[in-house]
Amino acid sequence: MNKIDVQFQKLVDWAQLPAYETTGAAGCDLSLALREEIVLYPHEVQNISTGFAMRIPDGYEAQIRSRAGMARKGIIVANAPGTIDADHLGEVKVLLVNIGNKPIKVVPGQKVAQMVFSPVVKAQFHEA
Secondary structure (H helix, E strand, O other): OOOOOOEEEEOOOOOOOOEOOOOOOOOEEEEOOOOOOEEEOOOOEEEEEEEEEEEOOOOEEEEEEEOHHHHHHOEEEOOOOEEEEOOOOOEEEEEEEEOOOOOEEEOOOOEEEEEEEEEOOOOOOOOO
């Protein structure tokens, strides 16, 4: 298994850094840096803070994906997979949408998405 060095910076004290739930997990869990619970209403989309920034090594990207447990409740990542490029140094946020037909509470520290790191392959384009 390959590993890369990803540097993280907490932007708020209550942020939780990503963590792998099991040794075989491909994705690390992302938790929200909320001060209080929020409600996502049906079909509502919110861009929600994780409370951290990171530096991904050149040649890699991070993909933000839905978690199965949240998807069963009706909360998914709206732009899944969302891509974070190596040159993005700002806060990591998660774009969540409620695809259900009833309001759903999201609480501080709740694991709402997962992040997978992948190598980047760039194409060379030639007109044919």
